Amino acid sequence: MTTETRPVVVAPSAALDPAALKADFPILDQEVFGHPLVYLDSAATSQKPLPVLAAMDEYYRRDNANVHRGIYQLSERATAAYEGAREKVARLIGAPDPRTIIWTRNATEAINLVAYSWGRRNINRGDVIVLTEMEHHANLVPWQILAQEKDADLEFIPITDDGVLRQDVFDVLLRLKPKLVAFTHVSNTLGTINPVVEMTRKAHEAGALVLVDGAQAVPHLPVDIAEIGCDFYAFSGHKALGPTGSGVLWGRRELLEAMPPFMGGGDMIREVHLRRSEWNELPWKFEAGTPDISAQIGLGAAADYLLGIGMDNVRAHEQELVAYALETLPREVPGIELYGPSADQRGGVVPFNLPGIHPHDVAQVLDRFGIAVRAGHHCTMPLHERLDLAATARASFQVYTTLEDIDALAAGLKEVQTLFAG
Numbered sequence: 001m002t003t004e005t006r007p008v009v010v011a012p013s014a015a016l017d018p019a020a021l022k023a024d025f026p027i028l029d030q031e032v033f034g035h036p037l038v039y040l041d042s043a044a045t046s047q048k049p050l051p052v053l054a055a056m057d058e059y060y061r062r063d064n065a066n067v068h069r070g071i072y073q074l075s076e077r078a079t080a081a082y083e084g085a086r087e088k089v090a091r092l093i094g095a096p097d098p099r100t101i102i103w104t105r106n107a108t109e110a111i112n113l114v115a116y117s118w119g120r121r122n123i124n125r126g127d128v129i130v131l132t133e134m135e136h137h138a139n140l141v142p143w144q145i146l147a148q149e150k151d152a153d154l155e156f157i158p159i160t161d162d163g164v165l166r167q168d169v170f171d172v173l174l175r176l177k178p179k180l181v182a183f184t185h186v187s188n189t190l191g192t193i194n195p196v197v198e199m200t201r202k203a204h205e206a207g208a209l210v211l212v213d214g215a216q217a218v219p220h221l222p223v224d225i226a227e228i229g230c231d232f233y234a235f236s237g238h239k240a241l242g243p244t245g246s247g248v249l250w251g252r253r254e255l256l257e258a259m260p261p262f263m264g265g266g267d268m269i270r271e272v273h274l275r276r277s278e279w280n281e282l283p284w285k286f287e288a289g290t291p292d293i294s295a296q297i298g299l300g301a302a303a304d305y306l307l308g309i310g311m312d313n314v315r316a317h318e319q320e321l322v323a324y325a326l327e328t329l330p331r332e333v334p335g336i337e338l339y340g341p342s343a344d345q346r347g348g349v350v351p352f353n354l355p356g357i358h359p360h361d362v363a364q365v366l367d368r369f370g371i372a373v374r375a376g377h378h379c380t381m382p383l384h385e386r387l388d389l390a391a392t393a394r395a396s397f398q399v400y401t402t403l404e405d406i407d408a409l410a411a412g413l414k415e416v417q418t419l420f421a422g
């Protein structure tokens with residue numbers, strides 16, 4: 001396979017040098033089937049930089065002990081690192097109070113926490129919850145379970161053909177006086193960046209609470225909880241350069257205070273008697289049992305790493321990559337179908353299809369050239385139904401993605417076409 005010389009359509013962003021950053025990600029320095037690895041599946045999970053690996057390694061080598069329990073050096077150091085990570089993550093998302101950062105395993109668990117704890121107490125028969133057609137199953141199925149249990153109604157904001165939410169229909173749905181509006185900040189399949197500040201404002205004016213699924217936003221753009229003004233914000237650490245097993249629910253303090261615990265057990269209690277218990281204060285009320293200590297410490301290191309690069313720079317870099325991909329792929333790969341909005345309205349995600357070739361075949365052939373992309377429904381089956389697509393292939397980006405990676409994708413896709421034409 002050859003990578004053709006590319007015409008420079010976008011000047012490389014001065015503030016971020018992805019080729020230099022790549023050196024921080026040891027996993028990227030390998031060959032797959034004799035080709036240098038081109039990792040284009042960061043929306044599924046990102047790779048982890050050295051400082052994240054080092055923070056976790058140090059915890060296990062030096063500080064490993066349970067948190068909040070032992071009155072001895074190791075436990076105190078482990079607790080300091082674990083709680084220190086909470087402060088770092090609070091800084092990353094502009095949360096003024098670290099005690100409103102609840103550690104979860106991932107975004108899915110964070111959303112389920114709200115559905116089970118807040119939802120079961122506040123959603124009743126006939127209440128309306130507004131979602132969107134572009135939600136990841138993680139921000140759909142928990143509400144389906146709740147709605148079935150409570151006989152509540154789910155309504156959906158539709159999308160336009162290029163994957164933008166229909167704000168005019170949202171305005172109409174708000175007249176139903178929903179109790180909750182829950183939507184993704186950035187679509188994991190189309191990359192659409194939703195107008196989260198404006199949607200939150202409108203939902204609040206209609207009397208609804210707002211949950212934002214930030215799984216694809218926190219890793220890719222500046223997120224300021226205070227500016228968004230929402231009530232709950234959920235994301236996964238493993239997509240934001242952190243480890244698997246790390247995740248966050250941020251919630252408004254007074255809501256979290258009023259919510260019952262999600263799970264019972266150790267650490268989430270202040271007092272336990274045989275027939276009753278009193279809950280611990282925030283955030284521990286929602287953190288039953290021994291947590292994934294090293295994962296959250298790793299996420300703290302990831303937050304520092306991203307803040308060190310600067311989230312404005314991350315966003316500028318990914319916008320440049322998307323603009324380049326949207327320009328290059330149709331030119332180099334005749335007939336390719338691209339989905340989603342323009343580069344200025346989307347995060348680092350490019351879904352596509354080669355007509356007549358199943359995306360699984362596309363991904364499998366690309367793998368033989370060392371190129372990793374995702375193929376399938378990306379946990380957005382209703383969105384694929386709406387777009388009348390059985391599946392798509394998806395390239396997605398991170399700070400370490402280069403324009404050359406996109407050239408390699410284009411060259412790989414030409415190879416796929418040649419193979420299936422013959």
Ligand SMILES: Cc1ncc(COP(=O)(O)O)c(C=O)c1O
Pocket residue numbers: 043044106107108109136138139184186187188213214215216236379
């Ligand atoms: C927008 C969005 N929400 C939620 C999730 C669920 O993330 P996790 O599987 O880490 O809980 C994902 C994962 O792809 C996602 O992209």
